[in-house]
Amino acid sequence: MIFRNVYELAGCKKPMKRLWISSMEDSAIREGFENLRPGADYDGLHQAALCRAKADWLVGINATRLFSVLYRRTLNIGRVMSPTLALIVQREAEIEAFQPEPFYTVALELPGFTAVGARMKDKTAAKELQTACRGGSAVVKQAQRKEKSEKPPALYDLTTLQRDANRLLGFTAQQTLDYLQNLYEKKLCTYPRTDSRYLTSDMAEGLPVLVNLTANAMPFRKGIGICFFVIAWYNVHRQGGSKIESRFANQSKCGTDLSFYPQFDCFRATPFKRGGKFHNGNHLLGNRRTNL
Numbered sequence: 375m376i377f378r379n380v381y382e383l384a385g386c387k388k389p390m391k392r393l394w395i396s397s398m399e400d401s402a403i404r405e406g407f408e409n410l411r412p413g414a415d416y417d418g419l420h421q422a423a424l425c426r427a428k429a430d431w432l433v434g435i436n437a438t439r440l441f442s443v444l445y446r447r448t449l450n451i452g453r454v455m456s457p458t459l460a461l462i463v464q465r466e467a468e469i470e471a472f473q474p475e476p477f478y479t480v481a482l483e484l485p486g487f488t489a490v491g492a493r494m495k496d497k498t499a500a501k502e503l504q505t506a507c508r509g510g511s512a513v514v515k516q517a518q519r520k521e522k523s524e525k526p527p528a529l530y531d532l533t534t535l536q537r538d539a540n541r542l543l544g545f546t547a548q549q550t551l552d553y554l555q556n557l558y559e560k561k562l563c564t565y566p567r568t569d570s571r572y573l574t575s576d577m578a579e580g581l582p583v584l585v586n587l588t589a590n591a592m593p594f595r596k597g598i599g600i601c602f603f604v605i606a607w608y609n610v611h612r613q614g615g616s617k618i619e620s621r622f623a624n625q626s627k628c629g630t631d632l633s634f635y636p637q638f639d640c641f642r643a644t645p646f647k648r649g650g651k652f653h654n655g656n657h658l659l660g661n662r663r664t665n666l
Contacts, residue, residue, distance in 0.1 A: 375423040392416055400561075429453040480504050482512055528571040 381390070391410035395402050430453060437451035477493040478500035489512065494500045530538075532551070539545040545553070554566035573581070 375420060375427065378420045389413070426453070480507065482507060484512060529573070531569050531571050532566060533569070534571070 390413040395406040441449040480491040482489040536547040536550045539550040557563040
């Protein structure tokens with residue numbers, strides 16, 4: 375946005391191209407310079423940034439001054455803060471207004487398992503059913519066993535990684551972002567501030583190598599024979615067309631940024647001690663990668 379403002383205020387009409395990269399690795403930077411993109415491709419991003427800047431002024435600065443003067447105390451108003459706070463207040467009001475409804479179930483303690491009936495609102499009816507079942511015998515008329523497969527989780531965006539880092543490692547959201555930023559500056563992971571959970575289709579070719587490197591770096595790898603099958607990116611066929619749609623590398627679902635992931639330099643350098651905060655953060659990021 376800063377460059378575009380200078381460009382327009384200077385009345386410049388010369389064509390421009392944009393360097394667009396999400397990795398700080400030397401190879402990625404060289405590839406970015408070899409494939410510069412037309413500046414017009416990012417007009418929408420400039421307009422979006424301009425809208426945010428104007429909203430910060432119109433809503434944030436002006437409204438903060440107005441409400442602070444009206445209520446004689448500092449009240450911060452913002453284009454993001456105020457709607458978010460409104461959602462929290464609305465949800466809290468819904469929780470406070472919630473009225474729990476009691477229900478009753480009848481459970482049969484059988485050898486090896488427990489059979490539980492449906493929920494019943496009428497306590498008297500539940501008691502009658504309990505009395506009718508007491509001392510009787512139960513017959514299993516049908517038993518089914520099904521095999522279920524679970525899809526691997528999608529790649530991380532910033533929010534999902536922050537959530538898992540808090541649950542598994544006790545990191546705050548800001549700590550996770552700080553550690554990722556440090557890893558990014560050390561060329562150990564790609565750009566962290568992303569809401570995308572997909573990679574571009576042209577990156578699929580290099581993913582098997584990265585998946586194998588990441589899996590071999592995991593602590594559970596030692597002494598275990600692991601076979602890596604990297605076919606998931608191509609095995610979902612869109613019905614009615616010839617386009618191959620992927621769960622991980624999908625051009626149509628990529629935003630302005632990509633899902634972030636460990637870089638190849640991560641497996642050639644050791645800038646932090648094993649078990650430290652940076653190591654734990656990249657270990658968590660790599661663990662999601664090995665689930666592909």
